[in-house]
Amino acid sequence: MKTTGPALFRQKLLSTGDAFLRLGEAGQTAAEAERIRAIRLASVLRNTPWMMAANIANASVALIAFHNSSLFPWIAAWTLMVVGIALVTGFGSWQGRRLPPRETASLRGSRRAVIFAALLSALWAALVLLFYDGANEQQRLVIVAITVGMMGGGGFALATVPPAAITFSVVMGLGALAALSSATEPVGIILLALYLIYAAIIIRASLALCESLTIRVRAQMAAAEQRDVIGLLLNDFEEHAADWLWGLDHDLHLRRASSRFFEQLHYDEAHAFGRPFWELLPCSGSSCRMLPQMNGSDDLRQMLEGRASFRDFEICVMRDGQPAVWSLSAKAMVDAKGEFAGYRGVSRDVTQAREARNRIEYMARHDSLTDVGNRILLNEELDRAIGRLERSGEHFSILLLDLDRFKQVNDMHGHSAGDELLREVASVLKSACGDANILARLGGDEFVVIHTAMNAPRAATELANRLVEALSRPFALSSGTARIGVSIGIASAPLDGSNTDILMRNADLALYRAKAEGRNRFQFFDRSLDAAARRRNLIEQELRTAVANESLTMNFQPLVDSGDGQVLCVESLLRWNHATLGAISPAEFIPIAEDVGLIEQIGAWVIRQGCMTAAAWPETVRIAVNLSPRQFGGTGLYASIAAALRDSGLPPSRLELEVTESLLLKTDTLVESTLTAIKALGVRIALDDFGTGYSSLSYLRKYRFDKLKIDQSFISDIESNRDSRAIVSAIIALGRDLGISLAAEGVETEGQYKILQTLGCSELQGYLIGRPMPSDELSSFLTSRAAASSVRQRA
Template sequence: MRVFLYAPVAGLVLLANRLVDRAIGAGGLAPHVRHKLVRQQLRSIGWTTLALLAGSLMVSAILLVLIWGSDRFVPLLACLGAINMLYLFAAVLARISPGLVQENSQITALLMREFEQNKSDWIWGFDDSGAINRLSAGFTSATGVTEDTLLGADLVEFLACITAPGDPMLAQIAFDIQGRHGFRDIELRVEAGGPECWWTLTGKPILDENGMYLGYIGTSSDVSERKIAERRITRLAHHDPMTGLLNRTKFTDQLNQSVARLERYGTPFSVLFLDLDQFKSVNDTRGHLTGDRLLVMVAKRVQNLVRETDVVARLGGDEFAVIVPNEATADNLGGLATRLLDAVRKPYEIDGHLISIGLSIGIAMAPVNGTRPDQILRNADLALYRAKADGRSVFRFFESEMDNEVRNRRLLEAELRDAIRNQELLLYYQPLVSASDGQPTGFEALIRWNHPDRGLVQPADFIPIAEQSNLIVDIGDWAIEQACLAAATWPEQLTVAVNLSAKHFRRSDICTVVKKALALSGIAPQRLEIEITEGLLMEYPDEVIEKLAQLRTLGVTIAMDDFGTGYSSLSYLMKFPFDKIKIDRSFVDASSSDAVARDILKAIASLGKTLKLKITAEGVETKEQAEFLRDIACHQLQGFYFSRPLDPIDMPYYLLTVVPRRSRPGKTEPAQLALVG
């Protein structure tokens, strides 16, 4: 029952409060201000109003007594009651109205003083001519101009002096004032020579009771902290925190805008993909902190070479991209690419060390090379891939045949996956012979792909694809195992050498693979030779040396292939004790006509003797080359002069006919007798 009574009573109290608020002008005020106003209005009624009301009631009572019992009593009672109520209401209004004006003025002044004390918010106003006639202390504090100077000045003209020329937001304020419209929360960037500052302005026109325009009154606030924080958040969302360049997200947005302008106005543009060469080596040898500092320096060099309208972004890692708007001519883009190559390849000094890297660039032009964002990016990436394949540190434009190459490469990759499952891969074996007597001492395993339609596919055509698709791990592991199993069927004095891809060596658990292959085949560890290239050591020296040391503990022979083609061959011989080095075929080929090449071969042979390393020369194709290499004390020779690589069908015949015959003592012309095909 209490609940049902409470609801109507609460509703009546709420209605009464609203009526009182409306009567005394307390609507919308803060509670403590409203209570003060109500108390003051009630006090303003005073004793005078009560005395007048009492007199009226006495007169009414006398009249009612005189006509008591008559038929006119009830109508007169109602009439006198209404008269007294109207009198009471009029008396209250008469007493309240002056007090309301006075008290509201006091409360308004109180609120105004409290508002003006806030240094980040202030009040302003101007008359019908636009001259400032009201200012709070906060306004003068924010502008640094005295009140005497500001009073009488034109507000819009003053704001124009402290904002950027042609500020569209100030133009909006001027337009609203001219049309006598209100405006709210318009943001202006104030440029008064000090710290960055932002204001928001709100204003509305003042009209008198006749609708006559009197001017404007408004408020302003300093929102600099909020704007700077918003910009910082936006920058973090759109910029790379390390280099300060745009990130991939913002780059994609800029690319989409360029495509939109292309579709609407036909405005051409171009995209350059930039990828650093040898950056991974810097990270591995100098550490990631040095690598990060290097990226910052590269970003500055790139940024300094482009125009203000160009867009430069870091896509991630050591990859950068540039959008060049209004440009799709090969000459201009080629010039920019050349300047970028020259700038990036200059040495960088970090912590007293000079570091050198390279840069490869792929270029796609819109609309010539595409009109969709994904198409343009893909074609720029294909051009970059071609630049990498052509030796790095160059730039390449996208060409239509690159797309065909990609399709063929993807098709070949799919067929290569099937080849692994269908056992289409096989190993050929090229003999390694003793330089002193020409007898075979082992074989190098060379992989081939017996494609059902293409025929015999050479490693150069499918190994790069395998490296990109990570199939190289399966292929490399299989090659080691098959080579060991094949060696188990040969005479025990013959070794087998397997040349490992750099990506296979890094991605595979090579020590586990070798252990398994040795266990399955049962051959002695020293019969297996693992060959690696100098390039692998250059890119990942610490990681590679650690793995080589683990292989060495297994008893496996370690050889450096293509010796002499790199820049630091000697330094790597000092870092790891190789068992053998293989001289690159380019030196052997040049030795027939180049005295310098012969001197280099002599020096390498002498180095091997000093370091107690076995020397193998590959690519021997003539008798003169074989005799020269034997005379300078090379240990092993390999090449077409002795034998072409042998397939699994020819291997048994070679082992039965050549190896036993070479094992018999007394033979004096092993090279001629070993010649096959």
Template structure:
């Protein structure tokens, strides 16, 4: 209301509102002029008959005629209702002219004097009332204009009637004026609301028409209609094109026949087409219904939505709907669904898919009183491939592993990738644990064969743990957890091992967890200590060095053997800081020994995959002042199998610094001749098992030691026999030609303080005796 009267605050759509108000005034200028002139003559004639002086009445008439002509000319030039203009100036001009006209129409009431006669006042009020009614009809959309004319004229008429001695008629005049004002305001509100609604409806109709035209011309969708017999009508060119036919041929064709294609003759319709036909038969709306269609003999997928059409009397006319081809979207959705259930790299089922299959297998085993099995396997030495040759090579290796694993699956079995280098196999029906274990051994044998990836020959093994359902776990989560525990057990045994789940694994897992937790703070608490075992010359028993061996004493766990915590340190990535502590401590201690003694330090494969290891070695030597020739790095053959050449390059860097290199446990697991050719080892260490065998006269052990000694001599290397504990073993080693001897016979591992005690007085170097 405030906005209609021009009293409201600034609004964004004020211009649009003003044009709606001014539009009805367009073309009404002649009517206003004729009404104004006519009523002015009537008023002048009335004034003369009611004893108003002729010059006065004539003068007023002349002013009214002049004002009417000027107002007509002013409004004739105005673009009233032009939507391109704001309309504010025209709105205010209407108000000014209305008020000026009101002032001119007030004058006739008082041209007789300050106390007009009752007959004069009544006559003037009757004429003014007719003018007010005329203005209210012409300017009904501009209530401010009406009010600026009606209010002053009504007040003037009321005052004149009171002065004429008719107060009751004055009240009637005021009430009439108020009613006309209220009428103008309400009518203006209703009119503007109606016009606003009409414009909105028109805009919506235009928008819908535009969208429909745009939809038909550019959209991939199409509109369709049927009659009450479900026959196609008003077939659009786009629908005809989608169906591979012409609009004329499709007109009047049953919708179901058009969608079914060749299946129309046989009646073998897809279920979704039957469902759509039933809904249309029951005159039910449907939305986003995916139906298969046959276009030109090729299957497609359409998405259809439709509602029944009714006339004004509610009579059923048919269906109107929209359709689109979603074949590509459906293919994409199927691909996404597959990606959610299958591993992208290997194409095998992923964890989600395996879990679902295991759930079904476990449920069937529970109901049928049978057994199922879950086998989890982890690749051995795979991390070294990624670390040294890069992830692309590792990914290709995983793809080959997956192909081998898949080729071993029998009907009903499911193999999949859990993530990283971890795989799983679900066996839905197994007779006993032996069946699962036999398959696990076959898997290990198959996966352990060499791989060739980008001209690299790679060797990986597999550790397998398995659990039987439902006795090892009545739920998927429990069975999976227990198979994981079995896998940890197999890896603890060194890899390439099959381990079944046993209840005691829970206690071992808890022990492992506690040990790892304590191990993480062991360095900070100073719980590690180095012990040193003597290494002597075989010929005369002269001491030539020590091997540094780490020991761990924990307040909670007590003395923990290296065989237990070293593998855990490697798995938990703690071996690097522990190994660095060992290296720096051993070098510092060796500087307190005579200058002819060397110190040997064991280095794990995990340390050699660290590109910063060489820098750590150089830093330890520089910090301690130990000459590189007095440091010997011991590695096992497994180092070379766990990487694709990176360890060998790192060892060559250490040799170039003058550091000695020892190959430990020679011949115990793999053929090492190739590594001896590629890497310049200083020493080959013969494992204790061969020493014991040779002392007992085992020809195989004797032959192996002789071959190792001959090979070392030909390559300019020395040999060290480990684990000599008896005089017979020592004499056997000497006889077979080994260079050095290490074992309890010459001394057990001892703390650093006991080593220093061997060198007192300083100028005496006694041989360590058993």
């Protein structure tokens, strides 16, 4: 059905009216608008008594201004109307002050405010319209001053309700416009301008104030909603959380607590409230296994009396006869004067967490395989021992243990058996050391004992004897019986040092000496070990420089044919003449080179130099070069030999490499494949020092050697010792039967020479024939030997 013209006009008018009443509510939800509207109207109502008082006062001023005017009766009637409305409105507002504030307000409230503003402003506009023309100059000034003041005061009093403020200002402005528009004097025009400016300011200020109020109310609503949510969460927390809340007054007495608090304490509220907090908690009076230093009721009381906030203060309590750990955190509260007002706190049972943390800390400080201490625990205990030494002079010793023959157990029984053995060893060491000593595993098969005693060296001797004896017994493993031993190095504080690094270093030096002297024993540190270590470090540093600068040299010692004395081979011998240390024996610097990884570089240099030098010798003379077992640890040995032969032009048959029986103990494929590859080059392989150490005839069957060198220990007493002569004779016969040439080392007398010649040893070497000599001397020696051999042949 189509809307008619009047109805449509009425509908638009109502819609425009509603939009006007909703000024200042843009962007608000319906709920927000109703709540904010109630606050805005309440603000107007609070100002209403003062606004009505101002109306009565200003009306009275106008009445007084016209007391001698013919318009006085009309002014009096107008004044009575203003006073009547003001009294009724003010009285109603005064009575409503006791009513609770409304939470919401509809548009009807805004409409009433607009109607009231229109009525009141119309009365004040009538003052200008009806009486301005008939008033004298002074009365006109009073009218304008009063109405301008009422416009400003009323507009700002109604500012929180923009429709009412605008209505009030516009109605008064229109009245002023109608009365003053015909005025020709400058004052009237100025006053008219003031009316218009005031009206614009009031309208803008009203809308801005409404917007500010909207922002503030929205913030209050959000805060109230948050408080409600927090309240709900807090109630839920108190009912279901594992933590429990409590509050103390300024005397540290319990004043409030959650239900969980009373459940934990087995108290009812009547017996708990008003009592000191530390008396309520079941603090344990005995040591707590979960806390290194237990906090009890006295500690808690001292903490609370400090009146400062604290966090995670742990105390040991008794729960059903078992120790437990509770954690307390609290905030110190202050009143408006800044004085202490008590605590608000929370507590929780952290027993399981503490046990888990203790377990983690234990695992971090103990070896997972043997369950003894690890390096972390060792360093901590050493720091404590040094602290006691500094404070009270308490002596202690460090015993550094290294298991003997442990690698053999690993090789023979497997790594699982090695782990089993380490666990058994740790158990034996725990029993032997007792609770008074600290036992830790450094890694591998190394252990450390910290032994505290005022007579440290003597007590350490007794302990070391017990440990050596305990580990000398056989260990029954799942894979069989294992026999090991232990070497122990001992350093005592403060005699051998007073800090961790020095003591551990000195114990390590003592251990090194114990292993060198035969193992399965202990050795105390002494200053000679320190001097030896310093010399070793110096030699290591200087050796690196010497290798880099190629300042090592080579001497040569000949091997001759036992029949005609002709030189068959020359052994190259490494020498090192240091500028300040003098001549350093190979027996000293070669092991160091092996330990620090220089032996491969040195060995490659020796092979190359030997081949280069031998290339200038007669074709009948071979060069012999000693190889270290460490040179077989990588893949560079074969390459260095092949390169030396290629670059020097020396035939492979003239290069003879000497290996020791210790190399053949390694039954790995790398050693076998390297020896096979070297033989394939045509290079000769000699077995040095045969007859000593780990001699085994199985080596001769497994590896095809070209020469056996009989150790000089059998040659030195061959003239007087029938056993030595028999052994040498047997070796020579064995070599002859296997087709292997024989060489005897250490020939120093004519008698030895004759015996070896008679027994059929083909090659002889020793001081009798020639000492190690430089290359130039060797050249002269070869020339003289060749000449002598030629003379014998002609004779």
